[in-house]
Amino acid sequence: MQLLINSIENLKNSKIKEVIDSRIKEFSELGKNSINEIFKELCFCLLTANFSAHGGIKIQKEIGDGFLTLSEIDLAKKLSELGHRFPNARAKYIFLAREKINNLKKILESDESELKKREEIVKNIKGLGMKEASHFLRNIGYKNLAIIDFHIIDLLVKNNLIVKSKSKSLNVKKYLEIENLLKEIAQKTNLSLGELDLYLWYQETGKILK
Numbered sequence: 121m122q123l124l125i126n127s128i129e130n131l132k133n134s135k136i137k138e139v140i141d142s143r144i145k146e147f148s149e150l151g152k153n154s155i156n157e158i159f160k161e162l163c164f165c166l167l168t169a170n171f172s173a174h175g176g177i178k179i180q181k182e183i184g185d186g187f188l189t190l191s192e193i194d195l196a197k198k199l200s201e202l203g204h205r206f207p208n209a210r211a212k213y214i215f216l217a218r219e220k221i222n223n224l225k226k227i228l229e230s231d232e233s234e235l236k237k238r239e240e241i242v243k244n245i246k247g248l249g250m251k252e253a254s255h256f257l258r259n260i261g262y263k264n265l266a267i268i269d270f271h272i273i274d275l276l277v278k279n280n281l282i283v284k285s286k287s288k289s290l291n292v293k294k295y296l297e298i299e300n301l302l303k304e305i306a307q308k309t310n311l312s313l314g315e316l317d318l319y320l321w322y323q324e325t326g327k328i329l330k
Contacts, residue, residue, distance in 0.1 A: 124279045140318045141186045151261030163187040165256040173329045213247030250295045263312035266299040271324045
């Protein structure tokens with residue numbers, strides 16, 4: 121673990137820190153927007169499941185308010201034109217999620233913990249698992265949830281902190297186990313889980329997206 125902590129500390133003393141601090145600020149600002157703007161970020165997280173973050177960003181910019189207005193058929197057509205791997209399935213998820221906007225608003229405005237909010241979102245929004253729900257909440261300003269994708273898993277495996285599983289998906293129990301490990305690293309580096317994710321993602325990919 122110490123080697124990983126040292127590498128994070130080195131990044132914290134580099135120009136990368138400014139970029140990450142700026143991105144975290146952007147997330148907090150996005151969370152203050154209307155529920156429709158927040159919903160568009162949820163759509164981005166629905167799109168990135170088994171797809172690239174870069175591709176999701178491009179599609180999100182292209183479709184914009186269409187996430188709120190397009191029919192399921194038109195949305196699927198648009199996603200296909202923009203190169204998404206699963207245009208029909210993602211269009212269906214977005215269309216179903218649109219019907220839950222008021223429910224989503226209630227969840228976000230509740231006094232429940234971030235963990236409880238994530239649990240409710242996973243339960244209510246089809247297509248969002250633990251990772252995607254954590255991603256969504258981080259991107260609207262919640263800082264204490266881990267986004268455990270294959271990049272993070274690969275980095276933890278390289279540092280001998282976990283053993284790589286044959287399964288491509290994580291069950292809830294395993295997700296929470298790895299999240300607790302990441303909490304330990306976050307505490308040792310004086311970072312929130314949301315910040316830590318960006319540092320780890322940069323270390324593994326050389327990129328800072330969202």
